[in-house]
């Protein structure tokens with residue numbers, strides 16, 4: 001996008017129109033470049049967004065609340081891809097649950113219970129349990 005800014009056009013409105021036309025004519029190229037950039041700078045981008053979130057917590061919380069109520073289906077889909085791992089939520093590429101308890105066979109909302117935690121693979125050593133079997137497992141383990 002830097003090459004657009006050195007256009008010899010002074011009038012800001014005309015300039016904007018030219019930029020807009022450029023973006024429309026190069027949509028795919030821009031998309032591909034942005035994708036490449038994101039892939040190459042994954043860690044940096046993660047770090048920057050983490051810092052941004054940390055510095056704008058209140059604002060981000062409000063933004064998220066608004067987004068959730070405007071996009072209930074997307075939010076629901078995102079929740080289904082989320083697992084609880086070592087005290088925080090991780091969003092995976094797809095929903096790792098089948099919706100059936102592997103202990104009692106009940107089909108309902110399920111939790112992934114971690115038998116052991118593996119930093120490299122948050123899904124390793126997990127079993128899918130319904131809420132009551134999950135609770136029972138924790139009570140038994142604490143004895």
Ligand SMILES: [Zn+2]
Nearest residue numbers: 101104130133
């Ligand atoms: Zn169960």
